[in-house]
Amino acid sequence: MAGTFELFVDADAYFRFRLRAPDGEVLVVSKAFADKPAAVAGISAVREYAGMGLISDLCPAETTANLEARRPRAASSPATGVDRRVRDNELRIHARALRRPVHGPGAAGVAPRR
Secondary structure, eight states, X not given: OOOEEEEEEOTTSOEEXXXXXXXXXXXXXXXXXXXXHHHHHHHHHHHHHHTTOOOOOOSOHHHHHHHHHHSOOOXXXXXXXXXXXXXXXXHHHHHHHHHSOSSSTTSTTOOOXX
16 A cells, blocks of 8 residues: 655645655655645655655764664574565666556557557
8 A cells, every 4th residue: 555645734824745654654744835736746746756766875974883883783583594684686676666667558468559
């Protein structure tokens, strides 16, 4: 199940939207928009740009190293010894599958028009 965008008016009478996960948790709250069409355009922009967006790591290297040193490793279960980390290549395969069109000429099993 996909997340849900909710349009609402905040306490200052501006339009905003929030993205809720399927379990109801709020993941994102937008900036304030002056009118409803602008907020809807913001939702469209999030849908377009965030689908397979790149990640820019803006954290300082020393901060990342300090956090990793303090955090316990949970990648593999000590009881089973199973490694649950996702490999880089698996992410690329899944991303390629997500970018495939669902319908139309590029979809699987749909022959292009002549």
